[in-house]
Amino acid sequence: MKIATRILVLAMLLPALNWLYVHTSYKSYLFEEADQLLQVEKVANCDVVYTSASSNFSPDPWHESHKKISEFIGESNPELLIEAFNIPASHARIHTILLRRIPPSSSIRTVIATVNLRSFGADWQNSILETPLNKKNVMYADRPPLLNRFLVSLNFYDNKSDLERENIKLDLWAQTTLPLERVKSNVIDWCAEEKWGDWTNPKRQLADQFIKQYAFVLDESNATVHEFDAMIEICKERNWKLIMHILPENIEKADSLVGSDLTDLMVQNATWLERRFIGKGATVINNVDLLPSSCFTDKDFPTEHYNEVGRRSIASSFSNKLKTD
Amino acid sequence: MVFNSLPFLIFFPTIILLYYVLPHRYRWLLLLLASYFFYGFWKVEYLSLIVFSTVVDFYVARYLNQSDVQARRRLALSFSLFSNLGLLFFFKYSNWFMNDVLHPISFISDGNLHFWNSNWNFLLPVGISFYTFQTISYTIDVYYRRITPETNPFKFALFVSFFPQLVAGPIERFSHLNHQLFKRVDFDYANIQNGARLMLYGLFIKMCVADNIAPIVDQIFDSQDEASTQQLWAGMGLFGIQIYSDFHGYSLIAIGAARMLGIKLMDNFNAPYASLSIREFWTRWHISLSSWFRDYLFIPLGGSRVNWLRFGVNILIVFILSGLWHGANWTFIMWGAIHGFYYLIERWTGFSSMKSNAMKPIQWITTMLVVFIAWVFFRSPDIASGLDYISGLLYFHKGSLLLDWNVLLISFIGLFMLSDLAFSNGKISDWLDSKSFVSRWIVYALMIYSIMAFSGTVNHPFIYFQF
Numbered sequence: 091m092k093i094a095t096r097i098l099v100l101a102m103l104l105p106a107l108n109w110l111y112v113h114t115s116y117k118s119y120l121f122e123e124a125d126q127l128l129q130v131e132k133v134a135n136c137d138v139v140y141t142s143a144s145s146n147f148s149p150d151p152w153h154e155s156h157k158k159i160s161e162f163i164g165e166s167n168p169e170l171l172i173e174a175f176n177i178p179a180s181h182a183r184i185h186t187i188l189l190r191r192i193p194p195s196s197s198i199r200t201v202i203a204t205v206n207l208r209s210f211g212a213d214w215q216n217s218i219l220e221t222p223l224n225k226k227n228v229m230y231a232d233r234p235p236l237l238n239r240f241l242v243s244l245n246f247y248d249n250k251s252d253l254e255r256e257n258i259k260l261d262l263w264a265q266t267t268l269p270l271e272r273v274k275s276n277v278i279d280w281c282a283e284e285k286w287g288d289w290t291n292p293k294r295q296l297a298d299q300f301i302k303q304y305a306f307v308l309d310e311s312n313a314t315v316h317e318f319d320a321m322i323e324i325c326k327e328r329n330w331k332l333i334m335h336i337l338p339e340n341i342e343k344a345d346s347l348v349g350s351d352l353t354d355l356m357v358q359n360a361t362w363l364e365r366r367f368i369g370k371g372a373t374v375i376n377n378v379d380l381l382p383s384s385c386f387t388d389k390d391f392p393t394e395h396y397n398e399v400g401r402r403s404i405a406s407s408f409s410n411k412l413k414t415d
Numbered sequence: 416m417v418f419n420s421l422p423f424l425i426f427f428p429t430i431i432l433l434y435y436v437l438p439h440r441y442r443w444l445l446l447l448l449a450s451y452f453f454y455g456f457w458k459v460e461y462l463s464l465i466v467f468s469t470v471v472d473f474y475v476a477r478y479l480n481q482s483d484v485q486a487r488r489r490l491a492l493s494f495s496l497f498s499n500l501g502l503l504f505f506f507k508y509s510n511w512f513m514n515d516v517l518h519p520i521s522f523i524s525d526g527n528l529h530f531w532n533s534n535w536n537f538l539l540p541v542g543i544s545f546y547t548f549q550t551i552s553y554t555i556d557v558y559y560r561r562i563t564p565e566t567n568p569f570k571f572a573l574f575v576s577f578f579p580q581l582v583a584g585p586i587e588r589f590s591h592l593n594h595q596l597f598k599r600v601d602f603d604y605a606n607i608q609n610g611a612r613l614m615l616y617g618l619f620i621k622m623c624v625a626d627n628i629a630p631i632v633d634q635i636f637d638s639q640d641e642a643s644t645q646q647l648w649a650g651m652g653l654f655g656i657q658i659y660s661d662f663h664g665y666s667l668i669a670i671g672a673a674r675m676l677g678i679k680l681m682d683n684f685n686a687p688y689a690s691l692s693i694r695e696f697w698t699r700w701h702i703s704l705s706s707w708f709r710d711y712l713f714i715p716l717g718g719s720r721v722n723w724l725r726f727g728v729n730i731l732i733v734f735i736l737s738g739l740w741h742g743a744n745w746t747f748i749m750w751g752a753i754h755g756f757y758y759l760i761e762r763w764t765g766f767s768s769m770k771s772n773a774m775k776p777i778q779w780i781t782t783m784l785v786v787f788i789a790w791v792f793f794r795s796p797d798i799a800s801g802l803d804y805i806s807g808l809l810y811f812h813k814g815s816l817l818l819d820w821n822v823l824l825i826s827f828i829g830l831f832m833l834s835d836l837a838f839s840n841g842k843i844s845d846w847l848d849s850k851s852f853v854s855r856w857i858v859y860a861l862m863i864y865s866i867m868a869f870s871g872t873v874n875h876p877f878i879y880f881q882f
Contacts, residue, residue, distance in 0.1 A: 092604050093604065093607065099856060103856075103860055103863070104863075107860065107863065107864045107867065107868075110864070111864075111867075111868050115868055115869075123872070225872070236867050236868060237867075239867060239868055240866070240867040240868075240870070241421065242872050243419075243622055243626070243866075243867075243870030243871060243872050244419060244420050244421050244424070245420065245874045246420075246421045249874050
């Protein structure tokens with residue numbers, strides 16, 4: 091009886107403590123540690139949601155407009171209110187969790203999902219940024235906020251160390267076979283090919299990064315593919331139109347540094363994704379080879395950061411799609 | 416499995432429920448399975464090390480009990496010590512020994528060292544120092560015929576692996592723990608209440624105090640060149656509080672968990688920062704380890720019944736090995752040596768024996784200075800960094816380090832230190848008993864709320880797990 095009474099008191103206490111937390115510290119914690127959830131309210135009242143990692147908002151800082159791709163799309167479609175989830179290094183899983191938090195009563199009609207080819211590769215999937223992103227995800231889950239905060243302090247997320255992630259990545263690069271000649275049969279062997287001399291040569295370093303980011307063959311077992319499937323499901327549930335945008339990659343640079351073996355893989359993977367997502371009922375814009383190398387702002391690492399010309403070109407391919415559809 | 420994790424918060428109530436539902440004769444089996452699950456949840460292959468220690472010490476102890484031939488008994492004891500300490504050395508000290516001892520004196524070549532480092536890069540088995548010392552004490556006690564050995568290997572396996580104290584102590588003695596594991600325990604509300612209180616308070620000081628201090632301490636020690644004099648002093652003090660709240664918190668959770676099962680573990684701390692001498696400090700800090708070293712090393716070495724020189728050597732051996740027990744690094748040896756030397760200074764000058772009230776503040780200040788300066792070496796990655804840190808304490812300089820202090824953290828620290836002095840030795844339960852139901856639940860609610868809303872969020876395992 092004594093224990094039953096205590097359990098009852100505890101059961102009444104926890105909702106009260108949750109109420110206290112929501113009305114005192116919750117917002118400030120979100121602001122400091124998991125601020126994307128605060129964007130959900132803003133996004134809920136728009137027509138189109140644009141979900142992306144840094145590709146939307148990483149212009150060349152020195153000499154051009156800082157407008158985002160989503161803003162350029164908005165300029166071409168003034169009748170539509172477009173808002174964006176911009177989360178550096180994020181991917182479909184995080185975007186899907188945030189989309190789930192949008193109230194069913196929202197005015198959203200269309201979701202634009204950016205599909206970043208690199209996010210399907212071992213390097214991105216096992217990035218050291220995953221642990222902090224996973225930690226934020228705990229706060230995004232649809233549970234009482236105090237419970238979420240408690241779960242963060244209990245490390246209730248995939249919190250592998252940097253070393254563990256690095257080892258997983260190295261294993262995948264060594265063990266995943268590529269359908270190429272023997273010296274390129276996996277990422278490690280391919281990188282070992284000394285086309286540009288030794289490690290001190292910047293071209294060698296960049297060529298290796300291209301191989302590490304794009305040398306994979308997509309299939310149904312890829313974890314990121316399933317994350318996009320979950321996004322397709324939530325869009326179907328909410329009756330939102332989903333546009334999957336396969337982002338432009340620096341194919342020109344990849345070709346000049348590594349060669350057609352790699353660019354063929356990149357294009358094949360993009361085409362595979364296009365077919366698959368269309369088959370699942372999504373609209374797909376495949377822009378993988380849209381931009382020349384000059385539109386990519388980062389010169390020492392393969393990224394999806396574009397200059398103004400690039401961002402405008404992407405937006406124009408998009409807005410046309412929005413209009414015609 | 417760690418105590419401050421969701422799996423444990425599901426695992427432990429389940430075990431408690433099953434424990435009191437099951438008939439008495441099956442309970443120890445449940446605890447054995449639970450203990451192996453608890454350890455294997457972290458890394459199942461390392462269970463084999465516990466099994467190995469268990470098997471070796473079970474059979475050695477039985478042989479020691481049966482044999483009357485002293486030479487054979489000594490050989491059997493040596494075999495047990497060699498097996499246990501050999502495993503401990505291999506997993507905990509071999510890398511350090513190769514890299515920091517043999518290689519610097521050119522006993523091992525660069526090529527061989529590279530081969531060693533490439534092929535013997537393994538994870539330290541959690542808690543290996545704790546359960547190894549527990550099994551060693553068992554075998555030595557049987558050797559000296561202080562105890563009768565266990566006859567059931569599975570029951571002995573439970574003594575070695577009892578989950579609340581398996582990975583970070585308290586290091587229990589067979590004579591104190593074993594009979595409790597198998598005695599009939601009727602459900603007693605007081606046990607549940609007292610145990611739960613200790614666990615709650617332990618979680619509070621681990622998660623709200625230690626885990627919130629940890630990022631600041633890390634920042635200061637990792638960027639000590641950029642820290643001001645005041646920040647270095649603060650970092651030293653905060654690390655002392657961090658390690659205490661971390662380890663004391665863990666011990667309280669362990670003691671509380673065992674109490675809920677009707678088992679009383681020994682106290683591990685008793686307000687150590689109230690000590691007036693190093694000698695007193697070691698009767699209040701990590702009591703189960705210091706009493707282990709006293710009983711199984713210091714006394715066999717001759718204890719204090721030897722001449723002053725031998726006594727000094729004995730003390731230094733004990734303190735240096737105690738430092739080395741904590742980890743494979745010269746910094747831990749330095750930490751132990753500082754304690755050992757100051758212990759001898761206190762003893763030989765009679766400083767700690769001065770009883771006048773006027774001397775107490777001076778004794779307390781000097782003791783704390785020594786304890787906290789020694790912590791600098793304990794926390795530093797190497798001796799040179801520790802010496803740099805200490806030299807930074809001694810002259811005034813400005814720094815460029817920005818620290819994220821907040822009122823809440825300072826309040827938690829203040830509350831912890833005050834409650835530690837007021838309710839030392841886990842007596843918070845007695846204090847709560849004297850309060851009304853409403854007052855008690857206000858305290859519980861505040862602790863639960865603090866744990867849920869304000870715990871540290873940087874992933875910091877219990878510091879003593881690495882030992």
